[in-house]
Every structure is written in structure tokens, then in C-alpha cells.
Amino acid sequence: xxxxxKALGPVRSRLRLRRFVSGAGWGFAGGALAALxxxxxxxxxxxxxxxxxxxxxxxxxxxxxxxxxxLRPVSPLEAARAADACGLRERAVTALELAEAEKSTPxxxxxxxQRLADMILLQRRDACERLQALDARQIRxxxxxxxxxxxxxxxxxxxxxxxxxxxxxxAVAARQALETKTAAxxxxxxxxxxxxxxxxxxxxxxxxxxxxxxxxxxLTASRDEADALVAVDKAEQQLQKLRQEQAQExxxxxxxxxMDALAQAMQSAGTDAAAADALxxxxxxxxxxxMSKALSDLGAEDLQKLSESLTGEAKALAEAMARTAQxxxxxxxRMQALQQAAQSAQSAGSMSAARQxxxxxxxxxxxxxxxxxxxxxxxxxxxxxxGAGAGSGNNPGQxxxxxxxxxxxxxQKGGSGGQKSGGSKGTNPAEFRQTEYETIYDPEKVDxxxxxxxxxxxSLGKDSVQIETGPGKGSLEGNVPVSQVVGEYAEQEVKAxxxxxxxxxxxxxxxxxxxxxxxx
Amino acid sequence: xxxxxxxxxxxxxIRTEIAKEMIGQEDVVEHLLLAVVAGGNVLLEGVxxxxxxxxxxxxxxxxxxxxxxxxxxPDLMPAxxxxxxxxxxxxxxxxxxxQKGPLFASIVLADEINRATPKTQxxxxxAMQEHSVTVAGETMRLPEPYFVLATQNPVEQEGxxxxxxxxxxxxxxxxxxxxxxxxxxxxxxxxxxxxQAQAQAPVEPALKESALKRTALGAEDLLEMRNAAxxxxxxDSVRESALKxxxxxxxxxxxxxxxxxxxxxxGASPRAAQxxxxxxxxxxxxxxxxxxxxxxxxxxxxxxxxxxxxxxxAAVTEGREMESIVAELVNDYVK
Numbered sequence: 001x002x003x004x005x006k007a008l009g010p011v012r013s014r015l016r017l018r019r020f021v022s023g024a025g026w027g028f029a030g031g032a033l034a035a036l037x038x039x040x041x042x043x044x045x046x047x048x049x050x051x052x053x054x055x056x057x058x059x060x061x062x063x064x065x066x067x068x069x070x071l072r073p074v075s076p077l078e079a080a081r082a083a084d085a086c087g088l089r090e091r092a093v094t095a096l097e098l099a100e101a102e103k104s105t106p107x108x109x110x111x112x113x114q115r116l117a118d119m120i121l122l123q124r125r126d127a128c129e130r131l132q133a134l135d136a137r138q139i140r141x142x143x144x145x146x147x148x149x150x151x152x153x154x155x156x157x158x159x160x161x162x163x164x165x166x167x168x169x170x171a172v173a174a175r176q177a178l179e180t181k182t183a184a185x186x187x188x189x190x191x192x193x194x195x196x197x198x199x200x201x202x203x204x205x206x207x208x209x210x211x212x213x214x215x216x217x218x219l220t221a222s223r224d225e226a227d228a229l230v231a232v233d234k235a236e237q238q239l240q241k242l243r244q245e246q247a248q249e250x251x252x253x254x255x256x257x258x259m260d261a262l263a264q265a266m267q268s269a270g271t272d273a274a275a276a277d278a279l280x281x282x283x284x285x286x287x288x289x290x291m292s293k294a295l296s297d298l299g300a301e302d303l304q305k306l307s308e309s310l311t312g313e314a315k316a317l318a319e320a321m322a323r324t325a326q327x328x329x330x331x332x333x334r335m336q337a338l339q340q341a342a343q344s345a346q347s348a349g350s351m352s353a354a355r356q357x358x359x360x361x362x363x364x365x366x367x368x369x370x371x372x373x374x375x376x377x378x379x380x381x382x383x384x385x386x387g388a389g390a391g392s393g394n395n396p397g398q399x400x401x402x403x404x405x406x407x408x409x410x411x412q413k414g415g416s417g418g419q420k421s422g423g424s425k426g427t428n429p430a431e432f433r434q435t436e437y438e439t440i441y442d443p444e445k446v447d448x449x450x451x452x453x454x455x456x457x458x459s460l461g462k463d464s465v466q467i468e469t470g471p472g473k474g475s476l477e478g479n480v481p482v483s484q485v486v487g488e489y490a491e492q493e494v495k496a497x498x499x500x501x502x503x504x505x506x507x508x509x510x511x512x513x514x515x516x517x518x519x520x
Numbered sequence: 521x522x523x524x525x526x527x528x529x530x531x532x533x534i535r536t537e538i539a540k541e542m543i544g545q546e547d548v549v550e551h552l553l554l555a556v557v558a559g560g561n562v563l564l565e566g567v568x569x570x571x572x573x574x575x576x577x578x579x580x581x582x583x584x585x586x587x588x589x590x591x592x593x594p595d596l597m598p599a600x601x602x603x604x605x606x607x608x609x610x611x612x613x614x615x616x617x618x619q620k621g622p623l624f625a626s627i628v629l630a631d632e633i634n635r636a637t638p639k640t641q642x643x644x645x646x647a648m649q650e651h652s653v654t655v656a657g658e659t660m661r662l663p664e665p666y667f668v669l670a671t672q673n674p675v676e677q678e679g680x681x682x683x684x685x686x687x688x689x690x691x692x693x694x695x696x697x698x699x700x701x702x703x704x705x706x707x708x709x710x711x712x713x714x715x716q717a718q719a720q721a722p723v724e725p726a727l728k729e730s731a732l733k734r735t736a737l738g739a740e741d742l743l744e745m746r747n748a749a750x751x752x753x754x755x756d757s758v759r760e761s762a763l764k765x766x767x768x769x770x771x772x773x774x775x776x777x778x779x780x781x782x783x784x785x786x787g788a789s790p791r792a793a794q795x796x797x798x799x800x801x802x803x804x805x806x807x808x809x810x811x812x813x814x815x816x817x818x819x820x821x822x823x824x825x826x827x828x829x830x831x832x833x834a835a836v837t838e839g840r841e842m843e844s845i846v847a848e849l850v851n852d853y854v855k
Contacts (some may be wrong), residue, residue, distance in 0.1 A: 081757075094755040094811035119751040122524060123810035325565075 001099040007131035008079040008092065014139035015082055023069025024062050025144025031061025032154035039158050043166030046175060050168065054158060058151075081154045085287050086138045088130050095127035136348075138215075151412060182228050185367045186216040192363035204246060208360070215453065232367045262314045265306045272297070279321070291324075300325035381489070490514040523748045527805045530745060531557070534582055541578045542571065543711055544704030551695045551823050552579065552669070554806070556800040557745050560692025561648050561668040563633075563683075563827060570697045570710075571633055573669040579669075580627040584738050586663065588625035592636035594679060598643030602653045618655060626663050626739065630670035632662045634680045641687055644668060646692040656816040664744050668726035683832070685786075692795045693820075694827035696843075745802075752801035759797065762817050765853040766793045769829055777852060783845055788828035795824040817854045822846045824845055 035054035042050040049309050080092035193212040197205050218231030266276045275297040282290035295303070300322050307318035493514050495509050530773070531553065538549050552575065555562045573589070580587030592599050603621030607614055622628060623644075635639065646652060652659050652667045670691070672683075688694070700708060753757045767773060770787030771780045782789065800816035807816075825846050835845070 087807060089813035089815060090755050090758055090811055091809065092812075093757060094753050097755050098753050115747065115751045118524060119748075119753065119810055123753060366612050 001103075003128050004095055004131070005076055005328060007128045008076055008083065010136035011079045011083045011131070011134070012074040014084070014136045015079060016070045018141040019072065019074075020066045020070035021141035022144055022252065024066035025147035026056065027062040027065025028144075028151040029147045029154065030065060031058040032158065034058075034061060036154050036158050036161070039161040040409070042163040042407045043161055046168045048172050050172070058141060058155070062232065071498040074226060083131055083134060084135055088127070088134065091123070091127040091130050095124045098123060177223060178222065178228065181370060182219040182222050184371070185228070185232070185363075186219045187392065188363045188366065189215050189219075189360065192359040195359040204242075207242055211235060211242065212360070214238070226511075232352055232364055236361070236364045236368075239364065262310065262318060265309050265314070265318070266298075268309075295321060295325040298325065400476035486514075486517055490518050523744045524751075524805070525809070527745055527748050527767075528740060528808045531806045533737065537582045538575070538578055540771050542575055543707035545571065545575070545671045546699045548575065548695050549619050551693050554799045554820065555693045555695075556583070556665075556667055557742065557749060557806075558692060558795075559665060559667075559746050560795060560798070561670070561690060563670050563672060563688070563691040563767060564697055565674055565694060566604075566697025567699070568673060570699065572697055573629060576627065576629045576669045576671075580629075583649055583742060585626035585628070585665065585720040585742075586746040588622035588631070589629040589631060590642070591621045591635050594635060594637060596636045596640045598640050599622065599655075601640065602647070602655055605656055617638045618658070619654075623653055624660075624662060626665055626667065628666075628668045628757075630668055631683050632673055633807040634672045634683055636669075636681065638684060641681065641683060644852055645690060648687075652833075663747070665739055676830055682683075684688045688827045689789050689791050692799065692828060693823040695823055697749060701710070725822070730783045749798070749805050752804050752810060752812060758812050758814055758817065761814065761854045762796045762800070762821070763793055765817070765821060765849060766790070766796070766825075769825060770851055777849065779845055779848055784839050785832040787831040788825050792824050792828045796821055799824065814854050818850055821850045821854065825849075 020140055035057040038047075038057060039050060039054050047053065076096055077093065080096045084090050102120060125466060144402040189212050193208055196208060200208065212235075215231060215235040218234065219228055222228040263276060263280075267273070275294060278290065279294040279298065282294045298321075303318055303322035303325055307315050307322055310318050493510060502510070534553060535549065536555070536610060538553075539546075543548060552562055556579065564575075566572055577587065578591075589594075595655075599621070601621045601623050603619050603624065605616040606619045608617045628647075630644065633644075646654060647666075648668050651662045651664065654660070667693075673680075678785060766788050768777050768787075769780055769782045769784060769792075770776055771782075772787075776787075796817060797812070799820040800812045801818060803816045804810070804812045822843070826842050827843060830844065831840065831842060831845075834840075
């Protein structure tokens with residue numbers, strides 16, 4: 001048996017070669033088919049590097065099928081059949097079968113059995129001799145002409161997929177551009193965050209880092225520019241909130257320190273405590289008569305001396321008071337100037353806080369600009385963010401006249417903004433403006449999680465069409481047509497406008513905006 | 521082991537001796553020898569004058585076996601061939617004694633077998649299959665080796681009795697004796713009408729005494745060759761192809777090929793498969809191989825099948841011949 005198997009060795013090697021070629025043919029055809037399917041599908045479903053993947057299908061399919069087919073074990077029976085096909089006339093197959101049969105049922109030891117054993121021996125010897133004399137190169141790998149032709153045809157069809165009007169490549173290119181852009185944005189945010197860290201406390205740094213990390217994560221996970229814009233919006237909102245919190249803390253602290261310094265200076269100068277209290281009350285109430293009286297009680301000279309012992313905003317306040325005391329009767333305008341001086345002393349801290357994280361703020365603005373949101377849209381976004389706070393007015397230049405709780409719309413780009421919009425009407429051309437998305441904050445949840453509904457709005461001149469583009473983020477139940485929420489928005493706008501520190505002109509503009517929106 | 525290794529040599533010796541007396545007809549001789557070594561009966565079919573009878577006589581002499589010839593005629597009775605009990609008068613009185621018929625020989629030439637009545641033809645059945653003869657309730661064994669070599673004339677249909685299927689099945693081979701080619705015919709003329717031949721016996725010039733005395737091997741050698749051939753192994757795939765071929769001749773089977781369903785009335789019996797494998801084994805050894813190959817099956821299958829199949833009416837009307845149908849089946853099933 002071993003002798004026979006050994007004699008079949010070269011035949012098995014040739015069969016492996018034949019299988020390799022055959023497998024390569026099948027693999028080539030199969031890979032080409034897979035590539036064709038892939039390219040046809042990805043003409044409609046975007047896939048990055050689809051041509052490379054298709055090429056890998058063909059090459060990988062060919063190699064894998066060839067190798068897999070060649071590595072498949074060649075059974076002795078198969079080798080024997082192949083050898084017999086080379087003119088051995090079933091010698092090898094018969095010898096193999098006899099060897100296996102002999103193992104299970106040896107020939108009986110009688111005369112017939114002896115003849116059978118002799119015959120088996122002769123047959124095996126004959127088969128082995130013939131196998132050894134066999135030139136295994138006769139077993140030639142069949143050239144897989146048909147499979148190669150089929151593969152070539154399929155490859156031609158692959159090339160023909162370029163004619164399919166799917167736009168998959170364009171979508172992939174857009175996706176890659178977005179990835180590049182978001183990566184650059186993430187890097188810019190990181191750099192801005194580092195630049196902003198100087199002069200911040202550890203707590204502020206940590207908050208800023210967390211904000212930046214969230215932004216980077218959201219940018220990376222963005223599927224399209226709309227997602228990226230939402231992420232930037234969200235970061236901007238968080239930054240604004242952070243700055244407001246910091247400003248409030250600093251304002252309270254700095255104001256307290258300025259007034260405390262003035263009070264301490266008065267106390268150390270031996271100023272009457274009752275006069276000092278009356279001054280503080282008059283300043284707080286804005287009562288000009290009470291202020292005149294308190295200042296006259298203190299005396300201009302004493303106040304001037306006090307100012308010399310003070311520094312910073314407290315000194316400025318004391319000097320203003322001294323000048324007022326010298327002038328005698330306090331007019332309404334003078335009283336307002338004095339109050340502004342007190343307010344400037346109070347806001348000195350908040351200004352320093354507002355200067356913090358400006359690099360990140362600028363970076364976010366730059367990101368929005370690069371994502372296609374024009375200046376007016378930025379202002380709208382800014383307005384919406386500050387609108388959440390309903391314009392508390394604590395921070396000069398930031399308290400926006402936003403449309404109130406949960407209101408953002410394309411037309412709101414022209415809304416009276418906060419710090420950056422400055423009440424401008426927007427700069428986008430009026431005849432054609434298109435945004436990729438429109439975020440409408442759910443009025444019920446805006447203060448909690450700021451869920452939104454994704455819509456697509458196209459504005460052409462004065463005509464505005466709003467199209468639902470998918471499951472709304474603002475409603476757990478699904479899409480929320482704008483017609484269903486605009487009334488509710490308008491009601492909330494009225495309430496917000498009433499409670500916010502808005503100028504009459506700003507209120508009128510917002511009212512007009514919602515009136516038109518409701519009419520539409 | 522010697523009988524196996526010497527098989528091809530002995531076989532070649534027989535063939536060579538026959539070739540000295542037979543011009544051409546190599547294929548006929550080959551089939552005849554295969555059947556004889558395998559131990560079967562042969563039906564030779566050909567027009568008169570092709571040397572059928574001569575071939576059988578030469579074979580009997582070459583093998584040095586008892587030979588008898590029976591000329592079948594319509595009035596031939598079974599007892600004429602099997603033998604009969606005859607009344608013998610002796611000193612002790614009268615008694616019956618069995619007088620052996622011509623069947624009691626090793627090689628029986630049944631010349632023009634289809635001219636005898638079915639009754640007489642049937643008398644051959646037991647001898648052909650069982651190698652025995654039963655007369656008056658007594659069974660007598662025939663000598664071994666035993667062959668019936670029958671000839672049949674396809675032209676003369678008047679006054680002939682076609683052999684029944686059961687009897688045809690007993691013939692291992694049906695060998696068609698073709699008309700000789702020009703060269704072969706010339707050779708025959710030289711052998712039979714030449715100057716040397718004219719000096720020989722006038723009745724049958726070809727059977728010269730020198731040839732008749734030439735013997736290659738005896739009965740024992742032949743039996744030994746037969747035993748050796750029976751041990752030749754057959755691979756499963758080869759055997760399966762032979763069996764599938766036989767099954768394919770049956771038009772009633774669900775897997776029957778279209779040609780069988782269309783043109784065959786009935787298929788071959790299991791004896792056909794036995795015939796194919798036994799004669800293929802002989803051919804393998806004769807070729808110097810110790811195993812049966814597909815080629816062997818392809819060579820012997822037509823001779824084994826052609827007399828065991830029957831064409832139906834469609835085949836007759838469409839002019840299909842048995843040879844083409846069998847050849848197609850062999851090509852399809854023996855790869």
C-alpha cells in the first residue's frame with residue numbers, strides 16, 4: 001500500500017497544480033462577479049475606496065480559490081484515476097481497491113485464495129511499475145478558458161458601472177471631505193482650547209477640556225455637515241453657558257470686592273457708617289436726591305482722599321462720587337453716569353471672564369462658517385443660544401434678543417442677535433438661500449436636552465418651503481411638521497419677549513417675524 | 521503464479537496457430553478465443569462460405585479437444601444429438617445401452633443451428649448451460665472443457681426457425697463473421713487454390729493434414745487458463761459501468777436511456793453481465809494486464825449484448841440496427 005501511495009506522489013502533486021489553476025479560474029470569475037455586485041451596489045450606496053475593494057475582491061478571490069483548491073487533500077483514489085487516465089488502464093484504481101480490500105478481507109489460504117493472492121501481487125507490482133514509469137507531466141492543468149472569459153466579461157461590466165447614475169463616488173468624496181474637515185475642526189478646537197487655558201482656573205480648564213472633548217467626539221461621529229453643525233452648535237451653546245456661569249461668579253465676586261474695598265476705605269478713614277450705608281442704598285435705588293444727600297454728607301474732599309487710597313474700579317467709583325459731590329445737586333443724567341460707573345466696576349470681572357475662551361469661540365465660529373452656515377446663520381444660532389437664556393442682560397453685548405425659547409428658523413438668521421449679530425438682518429443673498437438642515441428645538445424640551453427635529457428648508461426669495469427629512473429629533477413620536485408647532489412657538493415667543501430685556505424695536509421685530517410665520 | 525504469467529504467451533500461441541489456417545477474421549478469432557477460454561458458447565453468424573465451420577474445426581485441432589459436428593436440419597430430432605438408448609443383444613440377453621450423441625465432445629459445432637426445429641434446438645439448452653445431458657431420466661456429464669459453437673445463416677430465412685431468447689441467452693457471444701477484404705480474399709485463394717493446396721485433399725483443401733495435427737495446448741492447459749482468468753480483479757468503477765450498461769438495455773426501467781426506451785423491446789439478462797465480466801477478464805490477461813479495464817468492457821460488450829436484445833417495431837420501421845444501438849449504449853455507459 002505504501003509503495004503504491006508513494007508511486008502516486010508525483011500524480012498528486014500534478015493534481016494539486018491542476019487544482020490551483022482550476023481554482024484560480026473559478027476564483028477569478030467569482031471575484032469578478034463579487035466586484036461587479038459590489039460596484040453596482042455602491043453606485044447607489046456610498047462606499048469609500050470601492051474600486052480598491054473591488055480589485056481586492058478579484059485578486060483575493062483568485063488567490064484564495066486557487067490556494068484553497070490546491071491545498072485541498074488529493075485522495076489516493078483521485079490520484080489513481082488521474083494516473084489511469086494517462087494510459088494505465090485502471091491499473092492504479094484496481095491496485096488501490098485491492099489493497100484496501102485486502103486489509104479488510106485477506107485472501108483465503110486455499111488454492112483459489114492462493115491464486116487470488118498471486119493475482120493481487122502481480123497486479124500491484126504491475127501497477128507500481130507503470131506508475132513509476134509514468135510521466136506525471138502528462139497530467140496538465142487545463143487552461144480555464146471559459147472561466148477567464150467569464151471573469152473578463154464581468155470585469156468589463158465592472159467598468160460599465162461607471163455609467164450608472166448612482167452618484168456613490170460623489171457621496172464618498174463628500175464624506176471624505178467632511179471627515180477631513182471635521183478632523184481639522186477637531187484639531188482647531190484642541191489648539192484653541194490650549195490657547196484658552198492660559199489664565200483659567202483648574203476647574204475652568206477641566207470644563208473647557210470636557211467641552212472640547214465632547215466637540216471632538218461629536219465631530220468625529222458626524223455623518224454629514226448637518227451633524228457637524230449641530231455638534232458645533234452644541235459646543236457653542238455649552239461654551240456660552242460656561243461663560244455665563246463664569247461671568248456671574250466673577251461679577252458677583254468683583255463687585256463685592258469693589259464695594260467692599262470702598263466700604264473698608266471709608267471705615268478706615270473714619271467715615272460715618274450711617275453715611276456710607278445711605279450712599280450704598282442711594283446707589284442701589286438710583287434715587288438722585290438720596291444720593292446727593294449722601295454725597296454731600298460725605299464731602300467731596302473726603303471722597304477724593306478715599307479714592308487715593310483705593311485702586312482699580314473701586315478708585316474709579318470713588319473718584320466719580322467725589323466729582324459728583326463737588327458739583328452739588330445731582331441731576332438724573334449724572335445719577336445714571338454714577339450708576340454706570342458702579343456697573344462698570346461690577347462688570348470688570350465679567351469682562352475678564354468674557355475674554356476667556358475667546359479663541360475657542362472664534363474657532364467655533366470659523367467651523368460654522370466652513371460648514372456652510374453664513375454669518376447670518378451664526379447670528380441665528382447665537383440668538384437661539386442666548387434665546388434660551390431669554391436675554392438676561394447681565395452681560396453687555398451678549399444678551400441677545402433671540403426669538404425666545406426653542407425658536408430657530410432660517411428666517412431667524414436676520415433676527416436681532418446678540419453679541420455678534422448686532423441686530424443685523426443677515427447677509428445671505430435673498431434670492432436663493434439653501435441650508436442643509438434646520439434645527440427646530442422642541443419647546444417642551446429645550447431647557448432640558450435641546451432635542452430637535454431635522455428638516456430641510458429651501459428659501460427662494462420670500463417663498464419658503466420646509467420639508468421633513470427624517471425622524472424628528474425633537475419628538476419621540478416622529479416627525480413634527482412646522483405647522484403644528486409654529487403656533488406654540490409664537491405663544492412662547494410672546495411670553496419670552498415680555499420677560500426678556502429687549503428693546504421695543506427688537507420686540508417688534510420678533511413679533512413681526514412670528515406673525516408672518518404663523519400666516520404662512 | 522506461472523499459469524498467470526504464462527497466460528498471454530499461451531493465448532498468443534493458440535492465436536498464432538489458428539492464424540496459420542485462417543486468413544483474416546482476426547476479430548472473429550479473437551472473440552472466439554475469449555469465449556472459449558472463458559468457457560462459454562459462441563454463435564457465429566455469417567453468410568455461407570466465410571469459414572465459420574473451418575474456424576471451429578481448426579480451433580478444435582489447435583486445442584486438441586474432441587470435436588463433433590452436427591449439421592442441423594429441420595428433421596433433426598433431439599435424440600439425434602443427445603444420443604439414445606439402443607437395444608443390444610448379448611449372450612446374456614437383450615439390454616439397453618446408451619449410445620452417446622454428438623453432443624458428447626468438448627467442442628460441438630452446431631452448424632446452421634437455426635434450421636432445426638425448436639424442439640431440437642431446445643435439446644441443446646441443458647448441454648450448453650449445465651454441461652450435462654439427461655436421457656431417459658439419467659443425467660450424464662459432458663466432458664470439460666465443453667463448448668457449443670453454433671453457426672447461423674442470416675440470409676436463408678426460408679425453412680429456418682429463429683432461436684428462442686432463452687437459447688440465445690446461453691450463448692456467451694454472438695460473433696458476426698464479416699466478408700473478407702480484398703487482401704484477405706486473395707490470401708484465401710492462395711491458400712486454397714494454390715499449387716500446393718491442389719495436391720491436398722480435394723474436398724476441403726484448407727484442412728491440410730499438417731495443420732490438423734498442429735496442437736498448441738491441451739484441455740488441462742485451457743482449464744488452467746480459465747481458472748487464472750477468473751481471478752483477475754475488476755475495479756468497482758469498471759464493474760459498475762458494465763452493470764449499468766446491462767441495466768441500460770432494459771427499456772422498462774425508470775433510468776433507461778432514450779434510445780433503449782425507443783428502440784428496444786427487452787433488455788439483456790444477468791447472464792449478459794456475467795458474460796461481459798468473464799470475457800473482459802480473459803482479455804485483460806491476454807493483453808498482459810492483471811486487471812480489467814474499460815477498454816476490455818468496450819471490446820466484449822457488443823458481442824455479449826447484440827443477441828440478448830430485441831428490437832421493437834419502431835426500430836425496424838426506422839431502419840435502426842442492433843449494432844448501432846449497442847454501440848451507442850456502450851459509448852454512453854462505458855467511459
